[in-house]
Amino acid sequence: MVSVVGRPYEFDREEALFRAMDVFWEKGYKATSIQDLVERMGIRRGSIYNTFGDKHSLFLAAVEYYGEAVTSEMIKVLESLGSPLENLNEFFNRLVNSPRQRKMKGCLISNTVVELAPHDEQVAEIVRCILDRIQLAFHKCLNRAVELGELPRETDTIVLSHFLATSTHGLIVTGKSYSNPKLLKKVISVILSAIE
Amino acid sequence: MVSVVGRPYEFDREEALFRAMDVFWEKGYKATSIQDLVERMGIRRGSIYNTFGDKHSLFLAAVEYYGEAVTSEMIKVLESLGSPLENLNEFFNRLVNSPRQRKMKGCLISNTVVELAPHDEQVAEIVRCILDRIQLAFHKCLNRAVELGELPRETDTIVLSHFLATSTHGLIVTGKSYSNPKLLKKVISVILSAIE
């Protein structure tokens, strides 16, 4: 419910949140200062606090926004029409070829799993939810592959979906430390060969 | 060269470094304050600065110590006599069953890859060196498996060694967010099935 009375915002809330997400993604939670956020979000300290609450609340909003924007976009790849196995291939290749991954930013979710989730239950909760959505998308994709005859009937799609989620994390971390696209492509081939 | 004159240290340097490593491992670099280190290392501020220099230098020493202690211990598993494939199995099971991993501490190296390496060339250098040692150990292990006839002659052991390194990262991150030992064991089976 948006109030109709009072001074209106001078900035776009979603745009500001997107930029905050970008800063946290790049620098992590602790290393991001309010001053960093002021500079990158393009609004003043007071406006940040007025709109998003404190730093921690803003971070939670940023992670959720990432889940809505970036993660959902990747999940759509898995849900595309056509061959599920080709969708998986497309998913992993986008993962390692995205400009942000190239800049060693990794993924805000895996970064957060490592930096914050073990010490912050609120963050852990949100992250767990997003990770579950990814794993579920893998699971559905694999089930569809079975239905279409791309994988054998007896395939354990649950375990394989967790394997793919684990591989996703692995590729992101490897990509952060050591970004050789050709090699990553070959590693992806091995990953995909494991499910066939 | 240790000086023979002057007041001797009242603490064990290695013990103190081990404890510092433990704090950084648990909390990360940014989230660890000098006060945290004072409390856990059991020595005063001045002694930390006198012995290890500033926080950043201490961190570098801690990461290197981790490489010597923890990583080398894991690499030894890969270099054991007997079946290389069984060694791989042992390696991954230790990875997900270690008490520290269970406490969601993950691995100091992968934590550092995510938090610090992208923004700190000195850290990146040390971490890269340790990652290379792990990958090399996988490579040697796989080559031995080929020699012993456990893997076919045409196996691309280079690519597979990177796949195993990636899987290691993945398991560590998955273990941090979602620690279900039974499931992780099954994921390990899938990983190992991919190289055979």
Place this chain on the structure above:
DNA sequence: TAATTTATTGACTGTTCGTTCAATATTTGA
């Protein structure tokens, strides 16, 4: 014993941090 060297100690420094707030500006509704 005296001189030298180095470790220990805790108070102290300046900076940066996240956060708050009173003053002001801009809108709507009466």
Place this chain on the structure above:
DNA sequence: TCAAATATTGAACGAACAGTCAATAAATTA
């Protein structure tokens, strides 16, 4: 036109931060 509501602004806050330093203690060497 005035009252009410809300956003904007920049100064200011105390706390926490990394790092320093002079005084002191404990060892060796001459």
